[in-house]
Amino acid sequence: SQTIHQWPATLVQPVGSPLSLECTVEGTSNPNLYWYRQAAGRGLQLLFYSVGIGQISSEVPQNLSASRPQDRQFILSSKKLLLSDSGFYLCAWSGRGADTEAFFGQGTRLTVV
């Protein structure tokens, strides 16, 4: 069966520090991969998605970047965190078809102080 791992679960980082969140998927190949951010009590904002290695689509211009160095690995990064980067970050994967749902990781709660 397919599983998705996302870590760390919580993270407290100072303003100006770098960020690296990692997500890996097991049990499937060539998945679509996603990074979402959720502000407290709010909806999911699509940040990046990827359909293959090295292929990244950015949805919102911001202080973040994403990379997909391997088929089942998706990394969210920042060189210098801002206070506004605080939030709940969710990684997800899905199959290719539009009728397939996304499966989510457990999320990372990031607090920038």
Place this chain on the structure above:
Amino acid sequence: AQKITQTQPGMFVQEKEAVTLDCTYDTSDPSYGLFWYKQPSSGEMIFLIYQGSYDQQNATEGRYSLNFQKARKSANLVISASQLGDSAMYFCAMRRYSSASKIIFGSGTRLSIRP
């Protein structure tokens, strides 16, 4: 462009009552899929139900059903016989067939079930 709108930020419902969570969407594509997810306070995202734009019948999954009105571009989630464990955030999402890699979500509705 595609957009999902959930106009109910929060709802309170008595246990055992049915509840309808609203979702409207905007897309010019004729083919698309609509999804509902539940997010408990733990933060995990739980897939509930799917409706395809060409499906003739409304989707059902246990106590969940989807009231799909294509002409009105609405896909409301109906939860029958609500339970305390249904208290959570609920999100509507859409995925177009022409750009199937992208999945967008609405702002969510926080449902609280009263005992």
